[in-house]
Amino acid sequence: MPRVAKPKVAAGTAPAKKAAPAKKAKKNMYDMPEKVPEGTVFTDLAKGQWRIGPSIGVGGFGEIYAACKVGEKNYDAVVKCEPHGNGPLFVEMHFYLRNAKLDDIKQFKQKNGLKSLGMPYILANGSVEVNGQKHRFIVMPRYGSDISKFFVANGKRLPEGTVYRLAIQMLDVYQFMHGTGYVHADLKAANILLGLGKGGGAQAYLVDFGLASHYTTGDFKPDPKKMHNGTIEYTSRDAHLGVATRRSDLEILGYNLIAWMGVELPWETQKLLDVPQKVQKAKEAFMDDIVGSLKSLFPRGVPAAIEEFMKYVTKMTHNQEPDYDKCRLMFQKALKQIGVPNSGDLDFKIKPQTSSNNNISPPGTSKAAPAARRAKKVESPVVNSSIDEIISASDEEEEEEKRIKRAAMKASPAARRAAMKASPIARKAVMKASPAARKAAIKTSPEARGAAPAFPKKRDAASPTNQKRVKTDPDLSPKPRGTPKASPKPQTPSATTQPKTPKPHTSGASAKLNFSPAISLRGRPGGKTVVNDDLTPNPRSKKTYEFNFELDVSMDANVIVNVKRKRKAAKDQAAATPESRTPSARSIASSKEEGGTPVTRVNFRKVNGHDDSSSSPAKSPRTPVVTLRKYQR
Numbered sequence: 351m352p353r354v355a356k357p358k359v360a361a362g363t364a365p366a367k368k369a370a371p372a373k374k375a376k377k378n379m380y381d382m383p384e385k386v387p388e389g390t391v392f393t394d395l396a397k398g399q400w401r402i403g404p405s406i407g408v409g410g411f412g413e414i415y416a417a418c419k420v421g422e423k424n425y426d427a428v429v430k431c432e433p434h435g436n437g438p439l440f441v442e443m444h445f446y447l448r449n450a451k452l453d454d455i456k457q458f459k460q461k462n463g464l465k466s467l468g469m470p471y472i473l474a475n476g477s478v479e480v481n482g483q484k485h486r487f488i489v490m491p492r493y494g495s496d497i498s499k500f501f502v503a504n505g506k507r508l509p510e511g512t513v514y515r516l517a518i519q520m521l522d523v524y525q526f527m528h529g530t531g532y533v534h535a536d537l538k539a540a541n542i543l544l545g546l547g548k549g550g551g552a553q554a555y556l557v558d559f560g561l562a563s564h565y566t567t568g569d570f571k572p573d574p575k576k577m578h579n580g581t582i583e584y585t586s587r588d589a590h591l592g593v594a595t596r597r598s599d600l601e602i603l604g605y606n607l608i609a610w611m612g613v614e615l616p617w618e619t620q621k622l623l624d625v626p627q628k629v630q631k632a633k634e635a636f637m638d639d640i641v642g643s644l645k646s647l648f649p650r651g652v653p654a655a656i657e658e659f660m661k662y663v664t665k666m667t668h669n670q671e672p673d674y675d676k677c678r679l680m681f682q683k684a685l686k687q688i689g690v691p692n693s694g695d696l697d698f699k700i701k702p703q704t705s706s707n708n709n710i711s712p713p714g715t716s717k718a719a720p721a722a723r724r725a726k727k728v729e730s731p732v733v734n735s736s737i738d739e740i741i742s743a744s745d746e747e748e749e750e751e752k753r754i755k756r757a758a759m760k761a762s763p764a765a766r767r768a769a770m771k772a773s774p775i776a777r778k779a780v781m782k783a784s785p786a787a788r789k790a791a792i793k794t795s796p797e798a799r800g801a802a803p804a805f806p807k808k809r810d811a812a813s814p815t816n817q818k819r820v821k822t823d824p825d826l827s828p829k830p831r832g833t834p835k836a837s838p839k840p841q842t843p844s845a846t847t848q849p850k851t852p853k854p855h856t857s858g859a860s861a862k863l864n865f866s867p868a869i870s871l872r873g874r875p876g877g878k879t880v881v882n883d884d885l886t887p888n889p890r891s892k893k894t895y896e897f898n899f900e901l902d903v904s905m906d907a908n909v910i911v912n913v914k915r916k917r918k919a920a921k922d923q924a925a926a927t928p929e930s931r932t933p934s935a936r937s938i939a940s941s942k943e944e945g946g947t948p949v950t951r952v953n954f955r956k957v958n959g960h961d962d963s964s965s966s967p968a969k970s971p972r973t974p975v976v977t978l979r980k981y982q983r
């Protein structure tokens with residue numbers, strides 16, 4: 351659980367005095383624990399002895415150590431140790447002692463037919479003096495990696511199937527925990543650890559019970575002392591009001607699921623995290639129009655299970671017991687639909703083309719993304735590509751580049767710059783970069799942005815482990831939501847949920863977005879997949895059109911993208927007019943030139959080789975990993 355640590359005394363200035371009692375933790379301030387040297391032996395209350403091993407985790411609290419029972423060889427336990435004055439470890443310890451007994455966990459598993467349950471338990475606890483400061487420690491089983499590491503390594507997303515499996519597993523833990531009268535209140539990737547050992551990779555464990563508290567079954571009474579508790583990104587609307595409820599846990603899970611699917615939550619996009627009240631308001635608006643909000647976040651199609659789950663959460667009353675079976679079923683259904691078994695090791699590798707890595711609904715489950723579904727039909731099932739594959743431009747691309755350059759030379763300097771910026775070569779340079787550099791370039795360079803689709807920007811690089819728990823001055827808090835409603839509020843359009851459409855790079859010309867009615871993707875012999883964009887059939891004159899589409903390329907596939915116009919004798923008005931400076935405007939212009947026939951072609955070719963001869967068609971099989979979707983506002 352993230353907390354605010356008291357500043358440590360600078361090394362060398364005032365060494366920790368022997369026998370000085372740990373200072374009482376002030377509100378929101380916790381003492382950092384003293385470093386425990388490897389080999390130290392802690393004796394617990396039952397006189398069990400634990401040898402401290404290497405540090406295995408650093409959190410807001412300090413460090414967590416591998417530990418081994420004295421006399422044994424395996425470091426298969428961990429010791430979490432904090433100054434006595436720190437409240438959260440006290441809370442966590444008592445929660446474990448009262449509510450997470452191994453027998454209870456076993457019984458729950460039996461009753462519910464579960465092979466495993468991601469509920470940790472306590473092995474031992476005690477007090478110890480470290481550098482003269484009294485510390486409390488708990489000993490727990492040792493688990494594996496926390497899933498935030500995979501989330502970050504994957505560019506802030508997890509495979510769709512894994513998101514659903516985690517949802518099911520966390521609902522199991524919630525059901526157990528809620529059965530004891532407590533809520534967790536701080537679920538997030540950094541607090542979910544994989545199991546260790548044989549079969550461990552199939553089960554995720556929810557840790558960090560430092561914010562566990564009794565949930566309310568009575569009236570809804572906001573508590574200024576507890577307002578905004580949790581991790582600000584994910585904490586629930588009830589938690590913003592200081593009320594512990596079971597629906598709150600579900601809401602927190604929901605925000606995490608959304609984030610794990612690879613999209614940024616609106617309050618992150620809008621950089622509101624420093625002001626809990628603003629986050630709270632944004633969440634209220636988000637949940638008040640959950641369907642619209644999710645549509646904005648997943649322009650290519652809202653994953654049906656996420657929508658169903660979030661809708662369910664919005665309809666719950668504050669003291670309602672969640673229908674865990676119903677919720678699990680939502681995700682079990684979704685798993686079936688995407689053909690991911692709910693067994694075996696949890697998979698954290700983002701694969702080429704499943705709906706998972708494209709944030710679209712599983713086929714047949716969403717009203718949205720018909721183009722994506724069509725696209726999926728022509729994909730071949732297996733793609734074996736490497737992240738290191740090299741991207742290069744084809745001849746046509748270079749030719750178009752030259753032509754655009756020529757046209758641009760006739761235009762104004764501003765138009766010239768814009769045309770050059772939007773040129774395929776500029777884009778190619780971006781594509782040639784490493785995936786990370788590519789992302790950075792797309793984030794930062796206007797030309798890349800011009801070529802990029804208009805959808806909410808990716809998350810920034812803040813590590814989930816930096817996510818802070820926030821407490822604020824209660825006086826600033828907005829009014830309580832009052833007794834929760836059974837039906838959603840009237841929908842209020844919220845600025846917080848609307849993705850911003852970047853303006854085209856035209857000077858003074860206001861672009862009107864006009865989405866093509868249909869985009870089809872079909873395979874073609876010769877190793878190419880051609881996407882025909884049936885662009886606005888009858889373009890209106892004197893209007894600027896922009897067509898946005900999103901090209902989804904999985905992490906380990908590289909492709910050539912050609913936006914191609916048919917050759918023609920007519921002059922290149924398109925590139926020479928201010929309205930034609932964006933790639934999309936060029937595409938539209940090409941439509942106009944063909945008298946309304948949909949002629950813009952986008953060719954994708956996957957580059958297979960590890961050499962640079964990627965423009966060879968022989969090395970360009972079809973590109974099943976590439977999907978083209980219409981961007982929807």
Ligand SMILES: Nc1ncnc2c1ncn2[C@@H]1O[C@H](COP(=O)(O)OP(=O)(O)OP(=O)(O)O)[C@@H](O)[C@H]1O
Pocket residue numbers: 351352353406407408409410411412414428490491492493494495496540541543557558559560815
């Ligand atoms: N039982 C465990 N086995 C292995 N690693 C663990 C275990 N418990 C915790 N960790 C590691 O330590 C990190 C911090 O643990 P935890 O969240 O319980 O402590 P915290 O003091 O609340 O930390 P933070 O303030 O960062 O949330 C986890 O993200 C994980 O990497």
